[in-house]
Amino acid sequence: MQTIDITLTVNDQQQTLPVKSNDTLLEVIRDYLDLTGSKEGCGEGVCGSCTVLLDGHPVRACLTLALEADGCAVTTVEGLADEDTLSPLQQSFIDHGAVQCGFCTPGMLISAKALLDENPSPDRQKLRQALSGNICRCTGYAKIVDAVAHAARPESGCPDCHTKDSGGDHD
Amino acid sequence: MKKREERLILGKGQYADDLAFFNMAHLVFVGSPHAHARIVSIDTKKALALPGVITVITGKEVAAHTRPLPVQANFTSKGWTWRLADVYAIPADKVRWHGEPVAAVVAEDEETARRAADLVEVAYEALPLAGDLRTALSPGAPKVYDDWEDNKQVHLVFDFGDPEKAFAMADQVLQVTNREGRVTGVPIEPRGCVGLYDTKNDTLEMWGSFQTPFLSRHNIAATLGVPEAKVKINAVDIGGAFGLKIHAWKENVVALASKLSGRPVKWMEPHRDFMATGPHQRDVFWDGTIAFKNDGTLLGLKATVFHDLGVESTNKGIAALSIFPACSSPTNMYKWVGMHVEGIGTVTNKSFYCAYRGYGKDKGIKFIEAAINQVAKKLHMTPEAIRMKNFIQPDEFPYHQINNYVLDSGDYPAVLNKAMEMADLDFFRKRKKELAGQGRYLGIGLVTAIEPAGVAVPNCQMGGITEARVLITPDGSVEVHSDRTEIGQGAEISHATIVADILGMDMAHIHVKRVTSDFIGQGPLSSRGAVYPASAVAKAAKLLRKKVVQCAGSLMKIPADQVVLEKGYIYPVNAPEKKISYAQFADKMFFFPGPRGLDPEILKAHDHLLDVTTTWYSPTTPESGSSYTSFCVSADIAVVEVDIDTGVTQIVKYVHVHDAGTIINAQVVDGQIQGGIVQGIGEALYEGLNYDENGQLMNTSFSNYLIPTSVEAPDIEIAHLETPSPFSETGSKGMGEAPIIGSKAVILDAIEDALSDFGIRVNDAPATPEKVRKWIRQASGQNQ
């Protein structure tokens, strides 16, 4: 199949990519750019594991044709940290134990970032609503909601949270 | 090197779908459009003609190149029925459920494989269905397995204590029924793996979403007819499992495809296939009679539990085995005189039964909790009063239950009291009365449960097999190996915490290794992580600590009992300034000066390496026959409001008090609790797999198989008590499943309470809006 060149600014890097008409943005990000942080869970836009920012708005990369994203700025989970220095939101996820299996985490982070970019101090209800398009099966959402709430208002501390140092690695 | 969570949060996780190998081919299954049909012929010519297609594997090839799926549980006894069928990963003769694979296409890329899959032409002769339990058990029903007498796969009969005496003592008896619909666990990541058969060495290696690599190796090797020693299975990052990724089945075909093609072969299961051809659970109907005294003393139970196992034999008994704990668990946390429980498992033309958080023990507890709440109502007692009357008391542990369980420890009344205090029961009971006058329906549910954890059962692949290894490397870092895969349940942090505490080390230097089949053990299932693997790791760390102390004493020329290990340093108790780091110590031990720097007596024992491999077994199981080692305790209280016009349930308050013994990592424990509770809420309110009359699963998508999102999940108030288990190495208890048990039961109980004016029994989960409306309609005497 023939390809068409598109221009994407992915995590602040502008790229020209040859894509097929039936490539989704998710396929391009994962397969062409090898940014595998964005996940395919259901492939039909419900689970939210593929959520990325498209020109600042959280969208489903699995339901977005790559051609439709031509000229857009895309932020994936790989674009949140400064090199390996975690963003405050990411750090808050770690501190609150909000990562269990980790599969929904990239999409969840992107939705949370989009929320905080728009509304720096959402209440718990708003926060739950903003994350309602990202399904998590491990955490029951409590620690994720805690983590985002804390990232929004770090000065308020988190009296209800267990912030114990985590450890161990996977190699 | 990064902590696991940091790696994942940077998007650097490596899950099955992220794997890429040089020259990798892709496999796609062709599923049957019929739920029950004979395969008349398969024509693969068109598919093979498509450029890029490497091979097409049908049931014929599978039968020619592999053996039937191996037996995983053969739990027979006199007078019981236990049937298993000879089945292959892809059938050659007939299909038994909708979506069952009839062929696998291997191609250069996934897109080509999918297009070729559509070109595989299969002629079927449709057969009548045994689509549900009633049909499957009726005389002359279509048979799922032709050579069986009927569709009954399992019939187990248990007498615990003295059931006849229990009923003879009773003032009253009460019949109780309970149905749980069919559900599935739905980790967000489906199954997937890459298989690489090395034809030069005749070895097979696989990487993927394997919850139990050691068991998967056994089952895949047995199917392929390759020695296990030539097979290695690697767990990569796993996007949730909950029991659903224990069974290797389609994975066998991936291995075969690699062997036949000589290429690395990748398979990722689409979410819809995972739902339709993946593992299912629950789907039980209980019919029982409970015996009790007028003062609320519980005496006995006679009950039968019917299971719809689907095509269980794909799992060769390991899922049918969950009928055993289903029958045993109604004893829960109370004293009984006797029980007679029968468990019946029937095969139907549905996808197969599996392990999913709960594994049967949930079913008995949910049933008995509902039954006890009925007894309380009948006797005009509160749910807490009847429990307090029947609880095993704190001074009675270890308690030998009538079903052989040896209950390890706990303070059941304290757990319930704490929950009642947090839930402010009196306030909500008053509130319920106030709102009743305003047409609002508040309901309060109360459920208590223990969770049998750490399974060890004879004649199956869950016998209590575990191994752990802890070692110090020449640079002073620590490797921890075990069979406990990280599936999001905190295996790594827990192990790192245990080892760091015992060795007096910083967690940053503890490296919990990824699990492979090189390590013996049945893996994390039945909440055994904190029991078997954690005990084995703790035991290995303690043995290693002994060596460290002995060798450090030798190097420092002081008695071993004067060596202190603390915060990554080793020093004489009287001379902290002479501290050396673990790195310095390891360097001395390995190289400079190396072993010859040690006391010759140590070397003569041939055991000086800082490397311990060990195993662990339950101290109670061998003598008592108790299938489980630890029993964590929980109390759930939920307040719900039901909109009786729309049937929609809203959770107003949720309290959970938990005693899982010594807590290794509070975040991990809370994560298990919160996640489990929300899964249970999903089962109580939304989740149900719907088959249509043709045996096709209708809801195979997240958009119609509804699992809770962040707006349905309530804020959960949690409190912990810590009564150490005397039977595990760390004092902790397995605890991953209790939350899903209590939450489902308590939400249904709360809805029943909310609907008490209508006299409705909420005994058919899930309590969806349409079902709640139907119940109200029926209770109000309206026509259906």
Next chain:
Amino acid sequence: MLPQFSYVRPDTLQDTVRHLKEKNAAIHAGGTDLIGCLRDGIMQVDKIVSLNALSDLHGIRETADGGLVIGALTTITEVAENLLVKQKYPGLSQGSSEVASPQLRNQGTIGGNLCQKPRCWYYRGEFHCLRKGGNTCYALDGEHQFHAIFGHDLICVITHPSDTAPPLAALSAQLKISGPEGSRTVPVENFYLLPVEDLETETVLKPGEVITHIVLPAPAKNLRSSYRKVRARRSWDFALAGLALALEIENDTVTRGRVYLSGAAPVPWRSRPVEEAITGRKLDAATIQKAALAVVEDANPLPENTYKMDLFKGVVEEELNAIR
């Protein structure tokens, strides 16, 4: 993995229409429904015509008479959060915020929401049903607990999945449509086709036609509107029963009322019996009771969805109480 198709993104409406006239051409607006349909293989598409370059189709503006014109490509989030929409037509704002999930509302457009394909699990599944050119409605004798109780004529029992069409119809919105024959205006209430009228398409759109704008008339001074959706799960779930109200109320009396149901019928369903029960009356307990009974007057429920009758009764009662 999507099937193969060609893709064009014309920058004029004229070119758009020209491309859309071709066989098996499909409109891409937000893509959220289209891509899912392609993935499920429920329709054959050879060419995708993206509207993305048509900037005139974006945005919300007030008309001289105080109404609103909403470009068909306006995202559902924009409609839900637009202040003018909130002030003038709360029912539309509420309906928009009930759609799917936040991310899909960011992506999906109001035009696309009106044109989405049914969510019947047989239609979306592997069944060659009536609506896909087959000869059976599998839901009729099968699993139809979520299906229609009105307007199905026992032919095809889908429910229309849109949460924005019922409030738009209640608010007397009009659709501006461009096509090969020029442009035309169709009221939302006449936009949808019942199974008895046409089985294979849900709307009056002809090949080559595309919705360009949605026009809302200036709200009457006493207009009150609302949308209520009953569903099992609060995020990403379709209506079991929904109610859109657009009532003009003077001195507690309903002078004019338009009432549409969602989750009820293959189209957004106008409930004339409820309108009759409340028009010219005070919204007191007796009227509301009457309206609640009236809502199911013409219902034709199937064996497994009679519960919807109660849901509609309950919702009518609760919502009329809330709006009065």
